[in-house]
Amino acid sequence: MVERAASALSLPEDWPAHPDPILALNRMGSFDWDLDTGLLHMDAQAHEIFEVRPEEYDGRPETLTMRIPSPEGRRLDTLVAQAIKDGSENYGTYIRTRRRDGTLRWIHTQGYIRRDETGRPRRIIGIVRDATEELRDSIARSGQVETAQDEALRRQTNVVQITTAALAHARTVQDVIDVLKHSHGLTHLGATSLVMGLVEAGRIRLVAEGPEGSFVPGTLVTRIDEQYPMSEAVRTLSPQFIESPQEFAERYPILWPHLTDLRITSAAYLPLIVQARPIGALGLLYDDRRGFTPEERNVLVALGSSIAQSLQRAMFYEQEKDLAQGLQQAMLPRSIPSVPGADVAVRYRAGGAGGSLGLDIGGDWYDLIPLPGGRVGAVIGDVQGHDPHAAAVMGQLRIVLRAYAAEGHTPAAVMARASVFLKELDTDRFATCLYAEADLSTGVVQLVRAGHVDPLLRRSDGECRRLRVEGGLPLGLSAEFGRIEYPVTTVELDPGQTLVLCTDGLIEEPGADLDEGVHTLRDLVCTGPDDVDDLADKLIDVAEERGGDDDVALLLLQRRSLAQRSGGRLQQHVGLGDPEALISARHMIRAAVRAWGAGERSDEIELVADELITNVLMHTEGSAVVTLRGMTGHDRRLRVEVEDSSSALPRRREAGESGVSGRGLLLVDRLADVWGVEARGGGKVVWCEFMVGQRG
Incomplete structure (x- = not known):
């Protein structure tokens, strides 16, 4: 990841700076932070001081948050930002870092800010060193030794760090809920149970509660103006700390009688706020403590902020995924027509976004076109790209292919005209496509291929083979280079045989070449069920299990047994x-x-x-x-x-x-x-x- 980022932005010719060997002899580590790319290079001694293995560090400062507690990180960020803003040449401070075993140590860091001729900061070059021994005596003299309370706070903070790290991988709202309920467990914080609700249309809807059996009747949906602690946290945009059973009973008489069996002694209800707007609230209930220290309150507020950010990210992801899938489905045929003489199954699977947010729309499509005389046209295609533009091009291309086929043009002419159309769209995209025109009375199938993967033919006895279809250039490219002649391959589809058309998302596998993918798909089709719907389900399930970022479109056409007839x-x-x-x-x-x-x-x-x-x-x-x-x-x-x-x-x-x-x-x-x-x-x-x- 570091190499990709470094290639995307130009780095200074002398980056990273090389420390004087005397630094290592004095157990000092060095770092070189390129502010343009955001990459922070550390030498081996700095890795040792932070207790970060080379394979764990990707060159991003954010990765060090697993070793730097949030309050310390914010203080350091503020100091560096202020030094840059003030035009200072250097800065220095002591901060606490977390060892791999969870204990804290002090380090000292000092940085020199290098600017270009315009005064713009470009790099920060500095050192880090272990300052634990240096500060131990002064801390002891001032009486700031770690007490049992400090130890409890340390454990609590550590769990918050672990939970925050787990939330970083949550993509959906359910992922966030699962992290809170199951990943490491917030009960490690000492909480007896938790509740979480989201704001919807002026109400709070409960989306998580635990442990099982702790649900309070009547709290599934509550109004924000009701006298409930989550409602008050949302209404006031401030955390509600309840420090005794008496306080709980006085402030929330409606809720308290339902909690007596849990023997609650205190609780913390945290508003989940994003951009000054409440999106929900989280409640943590305890049965073994009374009250919260200022430090504990700060830790819990930080936890609420982290959860709120994760929830917003998950909500955006789900909204954009719904929008993408809706747009994709609108571009695909609403329904597949019934075709006399054939059983047809189609499937579509949207690819993943590779962990990034944004419209996850591909250009894969299928289509089935009834034609006069008992014929049918089957189309499978893939427009280059994975964005809204690819989907828009796909929608237009699908419509013109259908129109050309319905006009009675030959399969070769349909493909050639579609290629010219795509070129005249003046887009930078090309498309691969396979068009099969089948006469279901005779079983004669004419195939035309434009840079697409070959289809498969499955016999009624289960044997499957790849149809070698002579092809031309992808649509758009063939018109660009003046090579719009598409050869036609004619095959016979006997009763009970199935034609398998798919996009490359069903074939390509990470680390495997195309032929291996085709061989794997052929084995799946051979061993699959005879029914086309069941076979389509099996193939798309395999694609789901495999995952991947590419879309999958699939069309199966099985000829039924028909007696010879007029017409x-x-x-x-x-x-x-x-x-x-x-x-x-x-x-x-x-x-x-x-x-x-x-x-x-x-x-x-x-x-x-x-x-x-x-x-x-x-x-x-x-x-x-x-x-x-x-x-x-x-x-x-x-x-x-x-x-x-x-x-x-x-x-x-x-x-x-x-x-x-x-x-x-x-x-x-x-x-x-x-x-x-x-x-x-x-x-x-x-x-x-x-x-x-x-x-x-």
């Missing part, structure tokens, strides 16, 4: 001058022929379809829309339709002298069982049908 349809748009679309159409035809059990006529069907498509591209100077339908009746047929925008009807003619042109319709007539032409709006459709088997 099964595949469709492909082939644009003029778009060879990739023509290749994709050929892949689609080949896969559909196999899926519909027409393998013995595959060559004939592919040749006829190719002739019809080529005829449109050559003679109409427009695009073609290719549609394949599986039809049943007394027999099973496969119908090929090629639609164009020209009203000119095709005609048979003899091949020219070159023998190259004029053979298209002759091939259609010879190979197809039946064919014809239909006028359709401003264009036409040439269709043909092939018998592919008797109805079973």
Whole structure:
């Protein structure tokens, strides 16, 4: 952490300063404090004086609070700040520090303030030394020996230090409550029980009480103007110290009868104040003391301040997390549509913030797009970054991908247009994406990948494999570099098989490469349940256990077993001058022929379809829309339709002298069982049908 901080801000060339060896011989330690970066370098002797091991110290002055009691630390901070403000060149003082065993020692510290030519303080270079022996005699002579009361205060202060350190790691309000009730236990302070309430809409709501069974009926929610000690602490913004049972009974007659079984002898109710505003109150009740010394009161007030700061930090974290999750959910689809012929499960897990506060929003998303003809588009993607801007870009990108797919563009065209859109947003973000368009009647799936991780295919017997999908550059980058051609990979999804799409947050693990992560995920999918919802739950539970800062988006698409039926349809748009679309159409035809059990006529069907498509591209100077339908009746047929925008009807003619042109319709007539032409709006459709088997 020190190295990262040091690289972020430039340090003086001669930092840290090197002490004269004579300092070490005199058991003096040295330090060099860079005020620009906040780093405080200490030599080995200084580590020894503070009893801080090198691995425990990260170069931050705040880390030394575990060795410097809060009052001493505040006094030292005030002295240094005053010296800097006054323009002094140096300062010196004695302070008490805490040994590892909890006992106190005196040290002397002296610092020299170095300023630049403008007078701005830049560094403090100084020494520290053990002054316990030096001051022991004078303390003894003045009668300031540590009494039993001092020893009790020392133990109490130590517990406060431990509790404060534990609160530093609390991120939620429940974490704070757990620290107070369970971590080291405030009962080490001698308290019999504790209560804590938070201010909500002019009332105090009890959020913690202990030990179990000490709850007082009627105190779950109380008004601030009622005669309760927590209410008074909040109302007056001052701690309420109750030093005897008699005082408790006189001041709070409503509450006292419920506490008699606890044999309370004194209590301290501390307001939890942040920025001059009360957010709650903490009550500590004792059964073995009467009254509080000034020192004990100061310690408890410091405890209340520490708890208040931790609570505010936790509240901010929870509010911002709720806001982030709400914004993220608003960007994702509100619901996933029911898709005939498939079972679908989606999951999303927000990543952690790495311990920092702030909007924890990622750019991961999923989407499911119903398409005409029994087809469906499945999308998984990840916008670069982990902030509100990434989420905003994701929301726009999800909408345009859905729009392009619904317009009937091919998967390759959908991805290319989305890349151009992202580039035109003029953002510095790119996105990885995987788009799968599946015909659930035939099981034919066309996959396009833009820098994203490959999907997995799980067979009905549990075997799982990684689908190697040829890919292009991430969205935005491909348009930036003029490489928006995206190859299409066609696979077959048999009934019972599951397509697994996810973002890299489900794959990447700290210390492991991507292939290891894919192998681990494949094993989880192989051994997972058959039901897609149960499998999705298992995978997201693993992601939760693993933790991490990256989001996880997951989409599972399982094809259900369906009998062959009329209406099964595949469709492909082939644009003029778009060879990739023509290749994709050929892949689609080949896969559909196999899926519909027409393998013995595959060559004939592919040749006829190719002739019809080529005829449109050559003679109409427009695009073609290719549609394949599986039809049943007394027999099973496969119908090929090629639609164009020209009203000119095709005609048979003899091949020219070159023998190259004029053979298209002759091939259609010879190979197809039946064919014809239909006028359709401003264009036409040439269709043909092939018998592919008797109805079973």
